Structure formats: structure tokens, C-alpha cells
Amino acid sequence: MLRKSSTEESRLTVLHLVQPVEGGVARVVTDLVAAQVRAGLRPVVACPPGGGLAEGAAEAGARVWAWPAERVPGPRLAREVATAGRLVRVCAPDVIHAHSAKAGLAGRLAVRGRIPTVFQPHAWSFEALEGRAAGLAEAWERFGARWSDRILCVSESERHAGQRAGIAARWSVIHNGVDLGRFRPAPGDATRSARASLPLLADVPAGAPLAVCVGRLSRQKGQDVLLSAWRRVRVPGARLVLVGEGPRGGELRRGAPDGVLFAGAARDVRPWIHAADVLVLPSRWEGMALAPLEAMACGRPVLLSDVNGARESLPPGHLPHCLVPPEDPAALASALTALLGDAGLRAELGSAAGAHARSVFDLTRTSGAVLRLYQELVGQSRPTTRKRTER
Structure with missing residues (x-):
């Protein structure tokens, strides 16, 4: 003993x-x-x-x-x-x-x-x-x-x-x-550098709009809803990356539409956050999801389903752009299309998200x-x- x-x-x-x-x-x-x-x-x-x-x-x-x-x-x-x-x-x-x-x-x-x-x-x-x-x-x-x-x-x-x-x-x-020493906006052209460091994105054009979902591939995290929504996203060249593994991995891979990539589990999710234009998490239930807080601390806009903790995560004024009803592929697709198609809006939301995360979620x-x-x-x-x- x-x-x-x-x-x-x-x-x-x-x-x-x-x-x-x-x-x-x-x-x-x-x-x-x-x-x-x-x-x-x-x-x-x-x-x-x-x-x-x-x-x-x-x-x-x-x-x-x-x-x-x-x-x-x-x-x-x-x-x-x-x-x-x-x-x-x-x-x-x-x-x-x-x-x-x-x-x-x-x-x-x-x-x-x-x-x-x-x-x-x-x-x-x-x-x-x-x-x-x-x-x-x-x-x-x-x-x-x-x-x-x-x-x-x-x-x-x-x-x-x-x-x-x-x-x-x-x-x-x-x-x-969030460990604000680890999760912070990267200097310079962070998106380009992060994408260059990820082999999975080697064939993705440098300027392609990119949504990233970080979470266990499970019913809770709602990636099936996200894949259904992705079929309706109308943004030329856009890609979606699912980062994580879990019990629904095989099912999700078999049913994935074009433009969806699977990264598997990643011990360090920071390169994926820095590579993303938007982090999306369409959960069915949560307490307060951690991945969106990490993304916001890195200055990235997030798109969440309206489950426990989501409204409390977001800065004031972000709800119309960054929150959708759970299990609603049409609403999720509409919000993704708006965010991926508007670089100016993403920059504005990302800047506010970073300041909010650093003041509230230290x-x-x-x-x-x-x-x-x-x-x-x-x-x-x-x-x-x-x-x-x-x-």
C-alpha cells in the first residue's frame, strides 16, 4: 500500500x-x-x-x-x-x-x-x-x-x-x-501558417473557407446534424473538418458529403483552431463546452447550438450570428453560410470573442x-x- x-x-x-x-x-x-x-x-x-x-x-x-x-x-x-x-x-x-x-x-x-x-x-x-x-x-x-x-x-x-x-x-x-498562455491569437498570418502545418489540409486551397468542429464523435456533439447542414451550405470551396474520434466515427465517415475531412483525435487542438475561419459545435446537450472557449481565446468566432452554457459563453451581441436551435440543420446551414461567406463579420466577431474570453474565462x-x-x-x-x- x-x-x-x-x-x-x-x-x-x-x-x-x-x-x-x-x-x-x-x-x-x-x-x-x-x-x-x-x-x-x-x-x-x-x-x-x-x-x-x-x-x-x-x-x-x-x-x-x-x-x-x-x-x-x-x-x-x-x-x-x-x-x-x-x-x-x-x-x-x-x-x-x-x-x-x-x-x-x-x-x-x-x-x-x-x-x-x-x-x-x-x-x-x-x-x-x-x-x-x-x-x-x-x-x-x-x-x-x-x-x-x-x-x-x-x-x-x-x-x-x-x-x-x-x-x-x-x-x-x-x-x-482556458489556459490563456496556451490559447491565444497567433501572431502574423496565423491561419495560413496553421494550415500549412496540417498535412490533412495540403490539398485545400489557401483561401478556402474552413469550418472546424472539435469534439468526440458522438450523439452528444451533434456531428450528424452538422453533416446534414453541410449539404445545404452554399459557399464555394468551403471545407469542414471534424477533429476527434468516438463511437459514431464509422457512421459519420460513411455518410459524409463532399468537402468534409476527418482529422481523428488531436492531443493539441490549437493548430486546428488557428486554421479555422469558424469553430462550430452543434451539441445536443452540454454543461458549458470547452472547445468554443478555447477558440474564442484564440480570436476565432464560434457557432453553437442553444444548449446549456452556450448563451453564457458568448459575448453580448453575438447571439443572432453565433447561436442556432439544437438539431436544426437548416438554421445551422444558414448561419454557417453567413459566417463563411463574410470575412469582415468573422473578423469583428473573432476580435470581440477574444476579448470576452480573456476577461471571463481565465x-x-x-x-x-x-x-x-x-x-x-x-x-x-x-x-x-x-x-x-x-x-
Whole structure:
């Protein structure tokens, strides 16, 4: 059994229990633990092996432990809960931060309120389901809230969705943050340089309008809606690139119209953002999507579906150009055509988006707010250390 050193004993220990190991949740957790390491905390990440999260969190300075867990509840749930409980006993954390529905389920069942627990849904599971399954998910979230010292939402609309579902909880809302040192407007002719660095775009004319969608190829992210809309886009020479992999990858590739390219998963999405004229994300549900915030921080306009967090992401005045109803290919095609066909409008929107992201979505502010939440829950008075007592 691993034991903490005397130095580790003096630092606030946070156990991040996470199921998704790719995509936005993994990037949020990686950014958060990197900030926590810099602040002097001891973050531990327990997640399924493989994928980008384990490697990224380790590089950020977190200790990483394997927690084999499937994405959805199933016959292995009891084993996943038991494993989470063993990890908690070994880690002896001051705070447990469970990310996403599956980790929230297993972590809260394993701990049952014995240790300060933060649950962060990263979009509600019941919004992804229908019928009886959605009802069961809502019922669990209402019950499981008793074992959450705080439910942490990334947007006010995500919190309101939980309240509408009857979840009675102590709530905090802390927007996702962006590492503004990494995601920033590139100097000079950024678009041309970025496109030249991406082999997939070698045969794309330099001036071709380019829309980019960054997200897991899944029902949630709505790439099927985007492909349907793309058939109606009327901009000569325009291209669409889907960046990501996921369970719908094969289906989307088989049904893709002309002008659509598939980049696969990309650990660093910045070249794709800099190459884009517009970042588009037609999600069916979200909490507050991270990729649009990163694109805005790079000075790129975004086009989003009107789901949780989207309106809160956008600068004032952007809604008519940058927001469409979810699952509406015609509206999405119309908005894409307008943005890809108007370079002046894109420049205006991109400039405002960059200023907005840098003033509202700074990762330093986000990580500081999360740390203050931890401090409140453990009742400590110093920023990163506390006098440990026998439990």
C-alpha cells in the first residue's frame, strides 16, 4: 500500500475521480490539476487506464491511479464502486472531486458523505437519455445529492436544469476556464501558417473557407446534424473538418458529403483552431463546452447550438450570428453560410470573442474559485496546507 510522505501529509489532497479520459472533461481535469500543483496542492487522478487523461495529468504533476470503469452503469458497477472505495482509503484525500455522471455515481456510493465530496456533472446524464432511463437517472441524481457537499456546475443553465429535475443541493457555479498562455491569437498570418502545418489540409486551397468542429464523435456533439447542414451550405470551396474520434466515427465517415475531412483525435487542438475561419459545435446537450472557449481565446468566432452554457459563453451581441436551435440543420446551414461567406463579420466577431474570453474565462480565476470551494468544505484557513488530525 502506498503511503504519503511527511511533505505530502502537509498538503491538501484532492482525489479527482474521473471516467471520461478523452475530450473536454479530460482537458478540464488536466488543466485543473496543473493549476493545483502550481498552487501547492496534492492532486491525485483516478481514471481508466489509456486515453489522454492519465498521461496528461501525470505530465501536469498529479499522481495517477488506475480506476477501471466503463462509461455507463452496467454489471461491473459494484466492482467499480469497491475499487473507488479502496483508492479513497489509500489516498486519504481531504476532498473528493467526482467528474461526470459515472464517477459521481461510483464515488458517492463508495464514500457516502464521509469525506467532503464535490460532484461536477459536466452536463447532466438524464439530458442524454429518454423515457424510463432518463427518469431513473433523474431519480438517482435527486437521491445522490445527499452525498454531495456541493454540486459544481459550469453554467447557470446547467444548475437550472438540475433544479428543474428536482435535485435539491448546495450549488456552486464556476465557469470552465482556458489556459490563456496556451490559447491565444497567433501572431502574423496565423491561419495560413496553421494550415500549412496540417498535412490533412495540403490539398485545400489557401483561401478556402474552413469550418472546424472539435469534439468526440458522438450523439452528444451533434456531428450528424452538422453533416446534414453541410449539404445545404452554399459557399464555394468551403471545407469542414471534424477533429476527434468516438463511437459514431464509422457512421459519420460513411455518410459524409463532399468537402468534409476527418482529422481523428488531436492531443493539441490549437493548430486546428488557428486554421479555422469558424469553430462550430452543434451539441445536443452540454454543461458549458470547452472547445468554443478555447477558440474564442484564440480570436476565432464560434457557432453553437442553444444548449446549456452556450448563451453564457458568448459575448453580448453575438447571439443572432453565433447561436442556432439544437438539431436544426437548416438554421445551422444558414448561419454557417453567413459566417463563411463574410470575412469582415468573422473578423469583428473573432476580435470581440477574444476579448470576452480573456476577461471571463481565465483558467487562473477558475482554479482559484475551485480552491476556495475546497477550503470552504474542509474548513481550512491557509491556502494550501492544514494541520492534519486523526480521523
